[in-house]
Each structure stands twice: as C-alpha cells, then as structure tokens.
Amino acid sequence: MSTTAVEPFDTVDLIRVKRSGGALSTPQIDWLIDAYTRGYVADEQMSALTMAIFLNGMERREIRDMTLAMIASGETMDFRSLSKTTVDKHSTGGVGDKITLPLAPLVASFGVAVPQLSGRGLGHTGGTLDKLESIPGWQASISNERMREILDEVGAVICAAGSGLAPADGKLYALRDITGTVECIPLIASSIMSKKIAEGTAALVLDVKFGSGAFIQDRAQSRLLAQTMVDLGTDAGVTTTALLTDMSVPLGLTIGNALEVRESLEVLSGGGPADVRELTVALAREMLTLAGQPDADVEAALDDGRAMDTWRRMIEAQGGDASAPLPTARETQVVTAPRSGFLVEQEALPFGIGAWRLGAGRARKQDPVQAAAGIELHAKPGDAVVEGQPLFTLHTDEPSRFARALEAVEGAWSIGNAAPAARTLVVERIS
Template sequence: MRMVDIIEQKRNGGVLNEAQLAFFIDGVVDGSIPDYQISALLMAIYFQGMTPAERTLLTTKMTASGEQLDLSEIPGIKVDKHSTGGVGDKVSLPLAAMVAATGIPVPMISGRGLGHTGGTLDKLEAIPGYQVTLSDTDFINQVAQENLAIIGATGAIAPADKKIYALRDVTATVDSIPLIASSIMSKKIASGTDALVIDVKTGAGAFMKTLPEAKDLAQALVSIGKGAGMHCVAVISDMSQPLGYQIGNALEVQESIDLLKGHGPEDLLKLVLTLGSYMVVLGRKAPDLAAARKLLEATITSGSALARFRALIKAQGGDERVIEDYTLMPQAKYHTTITAQRRGFIAKLTADKFGIASMMLGGGRQKAGEQLDHGVGLTLHKKVGAKVEVGDPIVTIHSNQPQVTAVASLLQANIEISDVVTPPTMIYQVIDD
C-alpha cells in the first residue's frame, strides 16, 4: 500500500476503506509517513469530505492509536461533556460539580485554549496549586471517591490526533467537519466514558459560524459516538456574544463559583441546566429532562454542588479558600471601562473579537504553549438586548499594562447600539442518537 495512492483516491472523491485508514494512522504515529503527505491527505479530506462510515473508521483508528482508559472500576454510568469552544465559556466548571452532586461520576478530560477560545484547564490553573495532571490510577480513584475529576489529556491518549491537529493548525484545515469530529471523539472514546453530551457552538465566537455548519458537525459527532457504542447527545448553542459576563481565567472561575452560590448570570445558568439535564438523564438519575432539571437546581439550593467543586479543588491540590476569597487568584492592576456613546439597546457584542481582546491582554494564546496572565480579562456590564443610556458602562478591561488603547479600540468597534433589537436564541437544536 502506498500513501500517494490513498491521497489520490481521496483527492478524486473516493471513499477510503478500513485498511487504508489504518495504514494512514499507523504511519502518522510511527513517523513512516512524512508531514507533507499527511498534510496532503488532510487537504483532500477538507475539500472532499468523508462519509459517515469513513468518519467512524477514522475515529476508531485514532482512538486505537494510543492508550484507552478503563473506568470499569468506577461504579455507575460515567458521563462527560465537551464544548467545541467559545468566549466566556466556563460551563464545564459549574456543570461538572452540579452533575457530580446528583451522584453521577464525571471523569472530565479537558483542554487548553488557543486563539480567541478559552480552555477549561487554563481557568482551573488560575486557582493556586490546582494540578491538571493525574496518573490514571489517581484519576480513577478520585472519580470513584468524589464523583469528579477534571484533568488534561496525556500524550498517550490518541497520539495520532496530536500530530494531525498540529498539522491542521498550520495547513488551514482546522474547520473540516470530519477532522474536527474525529479529533474530538477519538479522545472522548479513549477516555472510557459511557455517555457524552457535546455543546456545539455556533455564531461569531465559534468555529462553526452558521447554524447549518453547526448542525452538520453535531450530526457527525453523534453518528460517530453511536458507531462506537457511546450514547451521545449534541446541543447546539449560541456563541454570537460572550457567554456570561466574565471573560478571562480567574474572572471565569469567580463567575462559576457565583453560579454555584446561586447568583450566576441567566444565560450561563440556562445552558448549564440544559446540558446538565441531558447528562443526568443519560446517567439514569432522572427519568426525563424536567426531573433532571429539578435535581440540578436542588444541588445549588442545597449547596451540594458548591461542596463538590470545593472537593475537586482540594483533591487536585488547589487552594479551596478561593471559594470564599476570590482575591487569592491572580488580579489585574488596571481597570478601564468603556461606556455607551448613545442611548438605545445593545445589538451586538461580537464574541470572537472580545475573545481576541482578552488574548491581547495576555489571557489567551496565539501559539500553543504560550504563558498566560490568569488575572486579566473583561467584565461585561450589559448583554445583547439590554437598554443603555449615554455613559452607562458596557465593558471593563482588566489589564496588567496601563495602556490598553488597541484593546479598547477593538472592543468599541465591536459594540453595536441600536434603537430596536432582538436578543439571540440560547439553544437552537438538540441532536440525539
């Protein structure tokens, strides 16, 4: 078998079989296929796409390329959640704690942010001492004892994906649905969970800018999950404006704790309850979504979800005192507020531009491996649909540099005020297998 023949077949719109995809993934992992041929096939897939069967086969081979966790020692149905990424998306933090508080084991393997999207691990590392790396044994034991652990993936899980992802990032093939879907699902299947709820973002701050694109990706993810024997649900949610009111690592941890204390932002709570309800039903702790929602709401009023989050922090070496004292996390030195220049209603807060603004402050990465400033970010005072008068604060910039002219200009150019506005829909569609 020759790699050039596989490239040619896909370039011409052909369907690759199991042997060809196995040859490709084996060659990626052992280094026998050069980067230029891997990149050529990625570009062919980008333009020609893949059938559902091809996507499932590719994912299966990527999953099998490395270590696969065995979580069978943990009693109960293990349920995880994944997001395709957004701005202000701190959902995993309160969601995991709330679901764990209902008695469902949540073994969550998360990632870091890149570009305008934030990463769960980056947020957790704003908590002094929090360790995102655990051995497999410690990870399994913690989930068994606490119902919850949130860690980063090791290089042993789906190593083919690590190499392919790096090449996608430099060959303009990131936004390919077969490649996105196989990347996400290979790691989730290898992590050993029984069920998965995926938050597929759509809008300016998402990789899938349009609803049809998001629907195609959601269907691909659910199809792959079903083919691998994993019960999978995809929720398509809005990312046209930032989620919640805080953008930035320490700020988003603070907002997550606020939600668990019962006073988080409405849009964040709605999304957490929607995703969480599906997780609770999949975990068989409730017969339907309405009952699941009540269970989740009770974890806030009883304080059990906040207790789970505190236990998570403590178990992974973090300073649990941040629950009461947010100033234990990194803080910005300077604060600059942008105000409304006219009266009306907030019509647009372009999500990806707000994410880029946070990145410019040091809160995000332009390249993998860059160090972050966990204290910087943005606080929104108004969301789309809110009424404003001249001089009302719209966004505060938290920075560790006294001059933020470029950041302020970017934000001002992406705040739109009009006389009439319709707030965006939060949940567009749910796709179940």
C-alpha cells in the same frame, strides 16, 4: 542479510484517491493512521491528504474508520470498575464558555462520575485548564490512578489528558493547524471523538456551538458536525447526544481565566448570569438523563449548596485552595456608553480577541497566560443603558495592551433606540 518490511499501501495512491473524490477502504485508513503515527508517512504527504479531505469530504464509514484508527494509536481508559455511572461533556468552545466549571460538580453531586479531560486555550477560546490554574495550588496533571480515586471519592475530575490518548490525533491536529485544514467536519469530528471515546466514558453530551465566537460559525454546518459526532459516538457504543447552542455573543459577563472562575462560583452559589445558568442546567439535565436520572432537580442542587460542596472537594482533591482569593489585574480601563438607548450588538469573536490581546489567551502553545486578564461585561444585548454608564471593563497586568484590545472590539458593539429580539440559547437537541 537484513530485510525491510514492505508496506501494504503507497501513500501517493491514497492521496490520489481522495484528490479524485474517492473513498479510502478500512484497511487503507488503518494503515495510514498507523504509518503516520510511526513516521513512515511524511508530514507533506499527510498535508496533501488532509487538504484533499478538506475539499472533497469523507463518507460516514471513512470518518468512523479514521476515528477508530486514531483511538487504536494509543491507550484507552476504562471506568467500568467504578461504582458510579460515567458521563462526560465536550464543548466545541467559544467566548466566555466556562460551563465545565459549574457543570462537572453539579452533575457529580447526584452520584454520577464526570471524568473531564480538558485542554488549554489557543487563540480566542479560553482553555478550561487555564481557568482552573488561576486557583492557587490547583494541579492539572494527575495520574490515572489518582483520577480514579477522586472519581470514587468526589465524583468529578477536571484534568489534563495524558499524551497516550489518541496520539495520532495530537500529531494530526498540529499539522492541520499550520496547513489551513482545521475547519473540516470529518477531521474535527474524528479528532474530538477519538479522544472522547478513548477516555472510556459510558455516555457523552456535546455542546456544539455556532455563531461569531464559535469554531464553525454557520448554523447548518455546526448541526452537521453535531450529528456526525453523535453518530460516531453511537457507532462506538457510547451513548451520545448533542445540544446546538448560540455563540453569537459572549457567554455570561466575563471573558478571561480568573474572571470566569469567579462567575462560575456565582452560578454554584445559586446566582450568576441567566445564560450561564441556563446552559449549565440544560447540559446537566441532558447528562443526568443519559446517566439514568431524568427527573434530577439540578436547579435545586445549585441553589441549596450541594454543587458548591462538590466543587470545593473537587478543587481541593487536586491541591487547590478553594477558599483562596482569586488573582486580580493590576490595571483596568472602563469603556462607557456614548449615548442612552439599548445595547443591540455585542459580537463574540472580537471580544474574545480583545481578551486574548489583554493576556488571557495565547498565540502559541508554549505562551504563558495572565490569570487575571480579560474583559468584564456590564451589559448584554437587550439591556437598557444610559450615557456614561460602564459597558465593559478591560483587565490586564500590562497597560500597554489596552490599545490593541480596544482596536479588537471597535465596531463589535452598538447602541440603538430599540431592544433587539431575544435570542434562543439552546436551539436544538440532536440524538
């Protein structure tokens, strides 16, 4: 006679608890995440639960329990056998956010290991792996053993996360994406931190963005997200800090995969746009402070070529040709200033959508991206411009894409008679 295992909880009871604003117990959350991962809890039931969480929130203890349960749903990595201290960085994403590219080799040039497990872009935010895959030969997928070898030999790895890390999060994120529950602080925080803690890094720096091009646009809500994630890392024994940064305008002068790699190389050569260099330096200082090197001269490592040397070794370790020319778009279209004055507005989100429509991003996970597509900016807010001067250039392999990209940025930029007030890029440190 066969028997069926009796489940300790009823999913409907848990839904009712959250629907009524109550708190789930630790055993309830542990069971929920396990049961959903193995398919016992149905998608429609988890959809109801996530909507209840979206509307009523979670206590700090609940968020911690959910994070730990998602970590326990899969494998974890452990870098304690490395001879180097490990420190990782995570950005909540934005428009033109290519900081991981110069940052990882910069920090690694100080003898620190940077195990950067990254993803691909979806929607208007570009993925780090998409950017690097514009380099001929570069491979995103490597084994855990090869990752350790590169960390020992080079110090920095940027690669795809394996499906074994926090599989519950992968399943839950896909559900949230189609049920309108993405922008929920408890669910965002547990999603990000379950993967980062499972990666096994000793320390973590978070770049949490607010503004037009950010995941969460409201500054106060972004700060709450940052503090929640810092608390989760601390509770799990990972030394964690966060920088709250402004994503009201695109970061740097390029939006798009190969375009952003080119700009990253300018930063690694000691140049590049001032805002990209500023944020790269700020995050590097934060990471190296957590790694026990608070006095590291990170700007010198950019200027004297040490960071660039590490970049070349990092790219070549994953099959890339660091000296190969980057792809360029077959077609370009320039937008010029209709009058003289000062560029006063350049809203991040519409420019991100414009680059996406040119082919730099994807609407579905399986969609291909154009390596060379995107937008190149020739001026930033505060810059003086003259009539007829190029403001930005659209890049794509398919000229039929220009019209919809121009529609996206219409009204997102403006020229005035006076320069706007300078904005602060890094507004707060949270620990």
